[in-house]
Amino acid sequence: MTISFGNPDRPNSYIGKTVPRPNAPRLVQGRGKYVDDIVLPRMAHVAFVRSPHAHATIGAIDTAGAKEVKGVLRIFTGAEIAEVCTPWVGVLAHLKGLKSPPQHALAVDRACWVGEPVVAVVATSRAAAEEAAALVDVDYDPLPVVTDMMSALDADTPVLHADMGDNLAFRRLHEEGDVDGVMATAHKVVSARFKTARHTGVTLEPRSILADWNPAEQQLTTWNATQAPHMIQTVLATHLGLPEGRVRVICDDVGGSYGIKVHVYPDEVATAAISKIMERPVKFVADRLESFSTDIHARDHEIEAKIAVDAEGRILAIDVDDWTAIGAYSVYPRTSAIEGNQVVNLCGGPYDFANYRAQTTVVFQNKTPTCQYRAVGHPIAVAVTEGLVDLAAAELGMDPVEIRRRNMYADDVYPVTSPAKMKFEGLSHHASLNKLLELMDYDGLRAEQAALRGKGIHRGIGIASFIELTNPSPFMYGIGGARISAQDGCTVRMDPDGSLVALSGVTEQGQGTEAMLSQIVAEGVGVSPDRVRVITGDTQVTPYGGGTWASRGAGIGGEAALQSARALRGAILEVAGAMLQSPAEALDIRDGQVVDAASGEVRMPLEELGRIVYFRGDTLPKGVPRELVQTRHFITSDYPFAFTNGVQASYLEVDTETGIVTLLKHWCVEDCGRIINPQLVDEQIRGGIVQGLGGALFEEIHYDAEGQLLNGSMADYLVPMAAEMPDMVVGHVETPTMESELGAKGAGEAGTAGAPAAVMNAINDALRPLGGQVTAMPFTPERILRALGRITD
Amino acid sequence: MSDAFRDRIDIALTVNGEPVEARVPAGRHLVDFLRLDLGLTGSHAGCEHGVCGACTVKVDGEAVRGCLMLAAQADGAEVWTLEGLTQSGVIRDLQDAFVARNALQCGYCTPGMLTSIEELLNRGGVPERAEIREHLSGNYCRCTGYEAIVDAVESVARARAEKGAA
Numbered sequence: 001m002t003i004s005f006g007n008p009d010r011p012n013s014y015i016g017k018t019v020p021r022p023n024a025p026r027l028v029q030g031r032g033k034y035v036d037d038i039v040l041p042r043m044a045h046v047a048f049v050r051s052p053h054a055h056a057t058i059g060a061i062d063t064a065g066a067k068e069v070k071g072v073l074r075i076f077t078g079a080e081i082a083e084v085c086t087p088w089v090g091v092l093a094h095l096k097g098l099k100s101p102p103q104h105a106l107a108v109d110r111a112c113w114v115g116e117p118v119v120a121v122v123a124t125s126r127a128a129a130e131e132a133a134a135l136v137d138v139d140y141d142p143l144p145v146v147t148d149m150m151s152a153l154d155a156d157t158p159v160l161h162a163d164m165g166d167n168l169a170f171r172r173l174h175e176e177g178d179v180d181g182v183m184a185t186a187h188k189v190v191s192a193r194f195k196t197a198r199h200t201g202v203t204l205e206p207r208s209i210l211a212d213w214n215p216a217e218q219q220l221t222t223w224n225a226t227q228a229p230h231m232i233q234t235v236l237a238t239h240l241g242l243p244e245g246r247v248r249v250i251c252d253d254v255g256g257s258y259g260i261k262v263h264v265y266p267d268e269v270a271t272a273a274i275s276k277i278m279e280r281p282v283k284f285v286a287d288r289l290e291s292f293s294t295d296i297h298a299r300d301h302e303i304e305a306k307i308a309v310d311a312e313g314r315i316l317a318i319d320v321d322d323w324t325a326i327g328a329y330s331v332y333p334r335t336s337a338i339e340g341n342q343v344v345n346l347c348g349g350p351y352d353f354a355n356y357r358a359q360t361t362v363v364f365q366n367k368t369p370t371c372q373y374r375a376v377g378h379p380i381a382v383a384v385t386e387g388l389v390d391l392a393a394a395e396l397g398m399d400p401v402e403i404r405r406r407n408m409y410a411d412d413v414y415p416v417t418s419p420a421k422m423k424f425e426g427l428s429h430h431a432s433l434n435k436l437l438e439l440m441d442y443d444g445l446r447a448e449q450a451a452l453r454g455k456g457i458h459r460g461i462g463i464a465s466f467i468e469l470t471n472p473s474p475f476m477y478g479i480g481g482a483r484i485s486a487q488d489g490c491t492v493r494m495d496p497d498g499s500l501v502a503l504s505g506v507t508e509q510g511q512g513t514e515a516m517l518s519q520i521v522a523e524g525v526g527v528s529p530d531r532v533r534v535i536t537g538d539t540q541v542t543p544y545g546g547g548t549w550a551s552r553g554a555g556i557g558g559e560a561a562l563q564s565a566r567a568l569r570g571a572i573l574e575v576a577g578a579m580l581q582s583p584a585e586a587l588d589i590r591d592g593q594v595v596d597a598a599s600g601e602v603r604m605p606l607e608e609l610g611r612i613v614y615f616r617g618d619t620l621p622k623g624v625p626r627e628l629v630q631t632r633h634f635i636t637s638d639y640p641f642a643f644t645n646g647v648q649a650s651y652l653e654v655d656t657e658t659g660i661v662t663l664l665k666h667w668c669v670e671d672c673g674r675i676i677n678p679q680l681v682d683e684q685i686r687g688g689i690v691q692g693l694g695g696a697l698f699e700e701i702h703y704d705a706e707g708q709l710l711n712g713s714m715a716d717y718l719v720p721m722a723a724e725m726p727d728m729v730v731g732h733v734e735t736p737t738m739e740s741e742l743g744a745k746g747a748g749e750a751g752t753a754g755a756p757a758a759v760m761n762a763i764n765d766a767l768r769p770l771g772g773q774v775t776a777m778p779f780t781p782e783r784i785l786r787a788l789g790r791i792t793d
Numbered sequence: 794m795s796d797a798f799r800d801r802i803d804i805a806l807t808v809n810g811e812p813v814e815a816r817v818p819a820g821r822h823l824v825d826f827l828r829l830d831l832g833l834t835g836s837h838a839g840c841e842h843g844v845c846g847a848c849t850v851k852v853d854g855e856a857v858r859g860c861l862m863l864a865a866q867a868d869g870a871e872v873w874t875l876e877g878l879t880q881s882g883v884i885r886d887l888q889d890a891f892v893a894r895n896a897l898q899c900g901y902c903t904p905g906m907l908t909s910i911e912e913l914l915n916r917g918g919v920p921e922r923a924e925i926r927e928h929l930s931g932n933y934c935r936c937t938g939y940e941a942i943v944d945a946v947e948s949v950a951r952a953r954a955e956k957g958a959a
Contacts, residue, residue: 028888255899258935510898723926727922
């Protein structure tokens with residue numbers, strides 16, 4: 001039996017409704033359980049001595065003074081940790097040519113970025129560990145640094161890792177059609193140079209781990225703030241030489257992640273190694289400076305790009321030359337080449353055109369490693385694509401909406417394969433754009449803009465269409481050799497009182513995973529969501545799975561939950577049929593009761609069925625299956641990724657005297673397929689938009705030429721605050737994926753993907769009559785005043 | 794660390810309406826005292842330099858950064874944390890509105906956010922959205938994009954004003 005999602009009056013219709021998150025009341029009452037809230041007997045604390053140099057050899061390490069500090073238990077150098085913890089290499093086989101040297105938990109011999117951990121100090125309190133860490137004397141011998149991206153491959157630039165031969169980590173060229181030929185003869189060719197700044201995630205809860213090696217049980221238990229518990233289990237087992245089955249990773253509440261907490265960090269692995277050596281619990285919680293200098297960074301790209309159009313505004317060719325610098329190492333195990341690879345895959349995404357060339361060049365430098373952060377590569381690809389499309393429209397004197405209409409894939413053309421060789425199962429660019437224009441009253445806004453222009457007020461309207469990669473198959477990591485599951489599982493169990501417990505391999509970091517799963521299980525079995533308890537984040541308890549990243553929680557984890565719930569429903573009805581002497585097909589479960597499917601007449605509450613199965617099984621016919629626990633797994637197989645689409649619009653005002661941009665309003669229409677909980681989807685979109693707005697206007701990690709981090713505090717690295725953010729209007733088109741019964745695709749990254757481009761296009765729309773243009777993010781007042789020629793020095 | 798930081802100081806205060814006496818290191822921050830010594834883990838340390846607002850607690854009626862105040866400075870003070878505000882029921886409507894409007898995601902900023910908002914709501918009246926946004930500008934939220942929080946505050950202020958008028 002399938003669920004008729006089109007019928008809102010169907011029984012148990014929880015999928016598609018806004019229901020409250022079961023974990024929210026706990027969090028608003030201060031009853032969350034984050035890693036730093038956990039205290040274990042004999043727990044010690046570790047603080048790290050970090051390299052103050054961007055590149056230096058490590059000489060003698062003097063710990064005598066540090067050992068004198070009261071409370072200090074032990075001090076570890078890189079060589080000592082290396083005795084119990086093997087180094088790792090952040091490469092994937094399918095990213096051909098990607099190279100990176102072995103990386104240790106603590107630097108051995110050489111430090112490669114400011115903030116790299118060098119020495120670990122363990123004490124009975126964090127304060128004592130920090131005090132002692134400040135007294136460790138490391139003899140550094142500074143080495144030449146590589147900090148500039150565009151000259152990293154020049155012959156006179158020092159090679160950061162001599163064993164690697166050069167500073168090139170990865171390069172990929174994709175070519176489709178005849179780009180040069182088309183560019184040579186096209187009606188118009190427009191080019192621009194784009195820059196996206198180095199960002200970091202700024203999770204309010206810093207990275208945290210509590211590791212507890214129990215020699216009596218020969219088991220390592222860790223409490224991690226992570227998105228991927230099973231991946232962490234594998235990594236800790238591999239590098240500490242333990243069987244996977246002897247590592248248990250528990251993930252309770254996580255205070256924000258956005259991709260930051262899906263990676264393997266040297267200091268966290270070192271903490272687990274120290275627990276193993278000291279045979280007691282050890283906690284590490286990053287402080288805010290450590291967050292800025294050691295959480296992964298992202299989005300540090302410079303892109304030269306061209307677009308060719310004909311006289312009617314049809315896109316003939318796009319040519320993209322993308323450069324990114326990833327810091328000193330490719331991050332393990334997901335690698336730091338994925339972001340550049342995504343730029344190649346995603347540029348031009350919404351548009352039906354034939355000739356495409358894109359190259360990404362990924363280089364090493366002496367800075368904090370970069371890796372996957374919310375909407376990986378998307379904000380860059382969308383800014384390049386939508387920036388080019390707007391420039392072409394301006395060149396042609398065409399409205400930005402019109403040029404998009406002429407080029408977006410028609411809504412009835414699917415399935416199609418893009419010039420980047422991405423396969424699209426079903427998208428809704430035109431329907432989404434139409435809905436957006438209606439929501440924002442595009443014509444009305446244009447009239448308002450023109451009227452205000454006459455009064456010297458410069459407002460801009462910016463549009464950005466986008467595609468978003470969600471529900472990844474093993475094509476993302478597994479085929480490259482990483483033990484990162486693309487499959488996910490769910491176990492659903494009915495207890496004697498008729499309540500359900502659902503155990504899922506996907507995780508919760510605030511998105512509402514547990515609410516989403518409770519709705520699906522409730523509908524799948526036939527109970528109300530408050531009868532479902534959801535458990536996630538424990539490798540010893542839940543089915544094996546990938547966790548939550550790349551917008552896979554609802555699409556993959558949700559489908560596994562639906563299938564396991566449907567299986568449990570079937571198992572319940574089989575027992576009920578035997579009890580009620582009725583064919584199972586004639587029965588249904590509605591609101592926690594077994595009912596007659598045709599009439600809806602109540603036959604038996606689930607708690608009565610539970611009572612009989614668990615306590616009076618003797619009264620059931622011998623041999624009747626009574627398996628009230630069912631597990632199902634789900635993996636996508638028809639498409640490597642489930643692409644979604646959407647379109648955003650920004651309305652803003654530029655103060656041409658001060659260069660300050662005021663965001664007035666923002667709109668987003670997106671298509672994530674089946675919507676399970678409208679409120680949660682909307683809030684994912686809004687939160688994502690604001691993260692994108694931060695990148696457009698404020699966020700930029702600064703280094704000097706020596707590789708010193710210049711803005712390592714929240715006062716200096718600006719993120720969006722309430723006062724600067726606009727209200728956002730969110731709309732939806734639903735094109736469910738046919739790969740699953742649920743039909744859900746991801747929604748977590750759409751906001752971040754499109755917002756920076758919409759803002760860029762809106763600013764340029766405001767500046768165009770004044771002759772200015774900005775393409776380097778963030779669009780600070782200084783950059784805007786320079787674009788207007790008001791600052792020239 | 795100077796020796797003065799190691800000195801221990803006797804303090805007596807009330808926390809969530811209960812008397813507390815303690816001997817604390819002079820360098821102990823209020824938020825660490827609450828979390829580590831009293832087990833009140835509802836207050837969170839986010840940046841430890843007074844910017845993010847996750848550690849906001851109420852001291853003598855005012856919203857204060859728990860990371861910028863020393864425990865020793867709280868001698869004689871009346872301190873309220875989210876645990877106490879919850880138990881006393883004074884922000885139940887606000888908490889309910891946060892859940893209903895999904896004005897929180899990861900929940901890490903939420904205790905400080907609620908404590909700051911309580912201060913705003915206590916002023917009475919129905920603040921404009923811009924005023925709410927301005928008031929919240931001492932509290933970072935990286936998940937929600939703030940709009941749901943503004944909605945929740947607005948709805949509670951309106952409900953309280955209507956109740957007061959009735």
